[in-house]
Amino acid sequence: MANNIETAAAVDLGSNSFHMIVAEVNGGRLKVVDKMREMVRLAGGLDEKNRLRDEVAVRAVDCLRRFGQRLRGVPKGNVRAVGTNTLRKARNSGQFVARAEEALGHPIDVISGHEEARLIYLGVSHSLEDDSRQRLVVDIGGGSTELIVGRKFEPRYMESLHMGCVSSSQRYFRDGKITAQQMHAAEIAAHQELESLTTVYRKIGWETSVGASGTILAIHDAVHSEGWSKDGITPAALKKLSKALISAGHVDNLELNGVTAERAPVFPGGVAILSAIFEALGIEQMGVASGALREGLIQDPSKP
Numbered sequence: 001m002a003n004n005i006e007t008a009a010a011v012d013l014g015s016n017s018f019h020m021i022v023a024e025v026n027g028g029r030l031k032v033v034d035k036m037r038e039m040v041r042l043a044g045g046l047d048e049k050n051r052l053r054d055e056v057a058v059r060a061v062d063c064l065r066r067f068g069q070r071l072r073g074v075p076k077g078n079v080r081a082v083g084t085n086t087l088r089k090a091r092n093s094g095q096f097v098a099r100a101e102e103a104l105g106h107p108i109d110v111i112s113g114h115e116e117a118r119l120i121y122l123g124v125s126h127s128l129e130d131d132s133r134q135r136l137v138v139d140i141g142g143g144s145t146e147l148i149v150g151r152k153f154e155p156r157y158m159e160s161l162h163m164g165c166v167s168s169s170q171r172y173f174r175d176g177k178i179t180a181q182q183m184h185a186a187e188i189a190a191h192q193e194l195e196s197l198t199t200v201y202r203k204i205g206w207e208t209s210v211g212a213s214g215t216i217l218a219i220h221d222a223v224h225s226e227g228w229s230k231d232g233i234t235p236a237a238l239k240k241l242s243k244a245l246i247s248a249g250h251v252d253n254l255e256l257n258g259v260t261a262e263r264a265p266v267f268p269g270g271v272a273i274l275s276a277i278f279e280a281l282g283i284e285q286m287g288v289a290s291g292a293l294r295e296g297l298i299q300d301p302s303k304p
Contacts, residue, residue: 007033009074010297011067011081011104015043015142016166016266017214018060020067021294022074030126030298036070038063039262042086043143043166052090057099065103076106080297082119083110085143085164113160117146119296121155124212126299127291133207138277139292140215140270142166147197147277149204157204161193165215168269176251178268183242186269190276198280209283212292214263215270220288221258233286238275245271 005026012019022034040063045056071079083100087093087110101108111119120139130152137148143164149157172186211220211233222241223229229237241256248254251264259267277283 006078007074008078008298009071009080010294011064011071011079011106011108012294012297013042013060013064013081013083013087013100013108014293015084015086015144015164016041017142018042018063018067019294020070021298022070023298025298030295034070036067038066041142041166041266043164044170046086046090049091050089051092052086052096057096060096061099061103064100068103068105071105079106080300081106081108082116082293082297083108084116084293085113085141085160085162088113089143113144113146114158116144116293117148117158117160118155119300120146120212120293121148121150121158121296122153122299123291123293123296124210124289125150125153125291126295127289128210131208134205136201136206136209136281136283137212137289138209138216138274138286139212140165140273141213142266145193145273145277147201149201149206157201159197159201161197163190163193163273165266165270165273168273169266170269172272173251173265173268176265178245178249178251180246183246183268183272186272187276187279190273191280194276194280201281209286211274211286211288215267216274216286217288218258218263218267219271219274222256225257231285232288233274233278235278235284238271238278241271242275 005024008025009022017039020036024031040060045053121137124137134151139146141164145161147159148155172182223237228240254264
């Protein structure tokens with residue numbers, strides 16, 4: 001039995017955080033044995049010409065060097081590393097990726113938004129109980145938001161939108177202040193991004209909705225700890241959360257379980273985006289999943 005166990009790893013160079021998981025894979029079952037995460041804020045490192053600033057690139061490379069040390073015992077062919085929205089946007093991403101690959105010790109692929117959505121859906125699906133119902137999966141990252149409708153392990157419709165918790169927070173809550181006007185403006189901007197898919201997605205429909213990754217997991221923790229929802233995330237709970245942010249007045253004043261001081265600066269933008277998604281798509285309740293892009297990279301049957 002032990003001979004069938006294989007060690008694999010995935011590295012996600014996200015726009016907000018870099019993540020790495022190391023897992024044992026046995027007959028399609030995945031057991032995570034180690035995790036590393038660092039909030040690099042890559043999206044916050046783009047200048048006005050969409051070039052990655054040197055100080056952020058250095059921080060990112062240092063992080064990947066630490067990841068690379070942990071990966072030394074993992075077979076070369078069993079490590080997959082991908083870059084997402086910020087590296088798709090950065091004009092000097094080629095130069096950065098070359099440095100990043102040297103630090104990590106493994107090749108890094110900058111994947112499309114469509115491929116990111118596919119892998120997220122795969123990771124979420126494998127983390128849930130076997131369920132034949134059609135589901136909507138939502139993942140709010142630092143620079144992009146993915147919405148996927150699928151059934152079991154097969155995504156049917158996938159979209160990657162150009163909005164994320166970092167980009168929204170930088171634009172509408174740059175100084176850390178949180179007002180009703182700023183929250184409204186951030187939600188309106190998210191609605192505009194959603195316009196292209198709202199009609200189609202509502203027509204397709206789904207029976208259950210699931211959120212993934214840090215922003216939605218933090219929102220889930222916050223609304224549950226405050227007693228605003230007992231079962232997932234609801235529209236009423238999101239409204240209470242938005243009011244709590246506005247009452248706090250500044251990200252430094254946020255005192256919510258699940259919202260660390262590290263996450264607080266990008267949290268208002270994430271809440272605004274999820275609020276707009278709930279309203280635009282008419283979502284009544286959203287559960288959360290532990291799996292996402294990283295797990296999808298390991299579980300992907302089409303991986304080389």
